[in-house]
Amino acid sequence: MKRSGSISQENYLKAIFKLQHEHGIASNQAISEKLTATPAAVTGMLHKLTELDWVEYTAYQGAKLTAKGRQIAISTIRKHRLWEVFLVEKLQFKWDAVHQWAEELEHIGDVDFTNRLDAFLGCPSTDPHGDPIPDSNGDWKGNERVFSADALTRKQKFTVRGVSNSASDFLRHLDALKIQLGKHFEVMDYFPFDGSWEWKDDQGISIRVSREVAGQLLAEAIPTNRGNENQES
Amino acid sequence: MKRSGSISQENYLKAIFKLQHEHGIASNQAISEKLTATPAAVTGMLHKLTELDWVEYTAYQGAKLTAKGRQIAISTIRKHRLWEVFLVEKLQFKWDAVHQWAEELEHIGDVDFTNRLDAFLGCPSTDPHGDPIPDSNGDWKGNERVFSADALTRKQKFTVRGVSNSASDFLRHLDALKIQLGKHFEVMDYFPFDGSWEWKDDQGISIRVSREVAGQLLAEAIPTNRGNENQES
């Protein structure tokens, strides 16, 4: 089995998929920004994707994926995230360096290939940035208990679960702060003056975290332990 | 660092590299057959590659790689063969199924990426078809003791070292004959009538091998053991 669509088409479907989740519909402009193409190019491609029946598109309104389009988008995202796991776990890339390569690798391989990669990696459920990896049926479980770290409250203990921004400079900044996925912190203080925080890690080491950082970090609250130590399964 | 040339350009350089080895120069027709493109397309691309200084090309004569062209070709071949090892060793693909995917994967990754992949795979020296894998300097050691299996002589013991044809149907035929790389055989008989052979493996199991098969198998002779059992290191 060959690639579903061209590389460019798969990139469009992926972009529309993500925008549809955020805004219900993917506007021409939003797509054009996400793919750094001109709005004119987007209009042209939307016509083609409509022809292929992968997108439903009303002029001046925006685009939504059809069932087939969504399937292709999800399978591309699945491949992207699996390759990212491969790059970090097997090739020892840092998490800020994998996106560019995954952006190319995601267009390679059919269902069988992807399932083999998945199995080889031990069927991971999230990628190096905490994003869920769809299974071979295109299903995944979002973690509903995850929320933006700027919604934390004093004394709250939490686990870092993901980032809502995978830009290299942000990820390297997290490295500098020694913030990694899975790490536990406790909220020590909040400073309304600039929206910054003080968090303390397991070793009792405190870090100062800016509003910008907290706003793009995803956290999961750890229930206050009442005679029950291990919340992690 | 990004890709050296476009995917198409890399495919041309690879084809020219191989043809140059076989015939000293890559003719338009040979290239066109190897890439299943029309001769007209080849002429066009040779002009472009000449512009880039990756190829030296004389009209009606043929093409040869420049130093830079050879470097790109070798690095592409290195990636191709490393990915093939990955697909067989890590994703459990059969050796007849890896070429198609490697043909796409070979265009991904820079020098650092490739070296990481190489290290992860344990710096293999040959791919699943016995072909040598260039190191990061573009050097590799060909095995001079390897020759075509149709040049064997009766009573000769040998090791299967490679295939000179990686087509799926040939590889599956070898699977059916239980012929694998590294396996030892002894030549029991040769039948001039149809050029076929009888070979016996380690377990004393005999197989009949056609002229076509022997002609595309690469063997390495095992020196007749004079009080020296293990020739393999």
Added chain:
DNA sequence: GCAGTTGTTTAGGAGAGGTTAAATATTTAT
């Protein structure tokens, strides 16, 4: 409700990499 701003589409065109068919070179055979 109408002007202005903003977003979208259309028109025209570019470049990369192909194709087919015709024109040329080159090689082979007589």
Added chain:
DNA sequence: ATAAATATTTAACCTCTCCTAAACAACTGC
């Protein structure tokens, strides 16, 4: 040496995906 066969190049055109500039639709403010 010349005619025929074969290989290569050129010419014209195609598809894909992108671009810029101009036309057009849809919102916004008042």
